[in-house]
Amino acid sequence: MKLILVALLLSCFHFSSLAAVILQYHHVSDKTPGSTSISPAQFQAHMQYLADNNFNVVALSDLMNSIKKQQPITDKTVIITFDDAYLDILSNGKPILDKFNYPFTIFINPAIVDRGSRSYLSWAQLKAMADDGVIIANHGMEHDSMARMTKGLTEQAWLQKQTDLLLSAEQIIKEKTGQSWRYLAYPYGEYTPAVQQWVKQNDFIAFSQQSGAVGLATDLTSVPRFPASQPYDQISSLRDKLKSLPFNMTLNDKNAKTIFEYKESTSVTFNVVVDDFHPSQVNCYISGLGRQKIKWHEDDSFTINYSAPLPIGRVRCNCTAPSISEPGRYYWYSKPWFVLKEGKQWYSL
Numbered sequence: 001m002k003l004i005l006v007a008l009l010l011s012c013f014h015f016s017s018l019a020a021v022i023l024q025y026h027h028v029s030d031k032t033p034g035s036t037s038i039s040p041a042q043f044q045a046h047m048q049y050l051a052d053n054n055f056n057v058v059a060l061s062d063l064m065n066s067i068k069k070q071q072p073i074t075d076k077t078v079i080i081t082f083d084d085a086y087l088d089i090l091s092n093g094k095p096i097l098d099k100f101n102y103p104f105t106i107f108i109n110p111a112i113v114d115r116g117s118r119s120y121l122s123w124a125q126l127k128a129m130a131d132d133g134v135i136i137a138n139h140g141m142e143h144d145s146m147a148r149m150t151k152g153l154t155e156q157a158w159l160q161k162q163t164d165l166l167l168s169a170e171q172i173i174k175e176k177t178g179q180s181w182r183y184l185a186y187p188y189g190e191y192t193p194a195v196q197q198w199v200k201q202n203d204f205i206a207f208s209q210q211s212g213a214v215g216l217a218t219d220l221t222s223v224p225r226f227p228a229s230q231p232y233d234q235i236s237s238l239r240d241k242l243k244s245l246p247f248n249m250t251l252n253d254k255n256a257k258t259i260f261e262y263k264e265s266t267s268v269t270f271n272v273v274v275d276d277f278h279p280s281q282v283n284c285y286i287s288g289l290g291r292q293k294i295k296w297h298e299d300d301s302f303t304i305n306y307s308a309p310l311p312i313g314r315v316r317c318n319c320t321a322p323s324i325s326e327p328g329r330y331y332w333y334s335k336p337w338f339v340l341k342e343g344k345q346w347y348s349l
Helices: 002-012 040-052 060-069 087-100 110-114 123-131 155-177 193-201 235-242
Strands: 020-025 077-083 105-108 135-138 183-185 205-207 259-261 267-272 283-286 290-292 295-297 301-305 313-322 330-340
Touching: 020 060, 020 235, 040 087, 040 235, 060 077, 060 135, 077 087, 087 123, 105 110, 105 123, 105 183, 110 123, 110 155, 123 135, 123 155, 135 155, 155 193, 193 205, 267 330
Parallel strands: 020 077, 077 105, 105 135, 135 183, 183 205, 259 330
Antiparallel strands: 267 301, 283 290, 283 313, 295 301, 313 330
């Protein structure tokens, strides 16, 4: 019955009205590492671009509620998020956001906040921001990967440990800020199918770091967000992201796996849900390998046989296709892999 309702919704509303984009930031500063930073001037330019082009900037909870209830999403909807409770979000970012009256979300690590670093927001500052309407959400107790199992633990024991830590973090956030959204941003963007199942079972919504637009069919255990800090902070890059549409795909069995040893995986098959594109115009790029050849199976699935072994580290496959019904807009999908060194040793963070 639920699938029938979704199909009816999709037939009643133009597809672009079911698309949103979530932007991911960390630092708003000229003095922090470039790979996780955007300058205050460029952040101002981002927000001005949203205002000048009539984007609908809403709270993360508004979008998540729309997806949960399968209600139409207003076209050109944008959500602003920050990972880690950096002080410059308050000192440099919030004044700019307040100028435009834009809501936003901060994903935090309670144990790091507890340590009282001068670079991080305090609980008092976070509580004041929460009282001012900022969503404060879970980024793990510490900033530990949720894909790297502790040696000596079984998967079941490790997942139980993660359960205890995440639920404790959620409880601390509730006690300190009065909020408990059960939103989780995966540290480093790393996760596994088992963790996704845990997220679903524990009634969380989880956010990743792979690119892509968000729609009514988005998997709430790995909601995509577009990185918007350097080197992706130019307006030309932002413009492309904001125009994107959700390229809905499903992955079966081994194709859903995220962790592979170097040279272990040689191909991936995607099952495509949407059909508002020409198959010949789909392009897929793998980080470190470039554009890949696509082999179609009918019109609803395709395989990529990698041109070379997936590089060690965090790897992404980004697939795009121009929309037929929305000229100038592109469907965008990203698949992450976490490729281990030979001998199944993790790469450095």
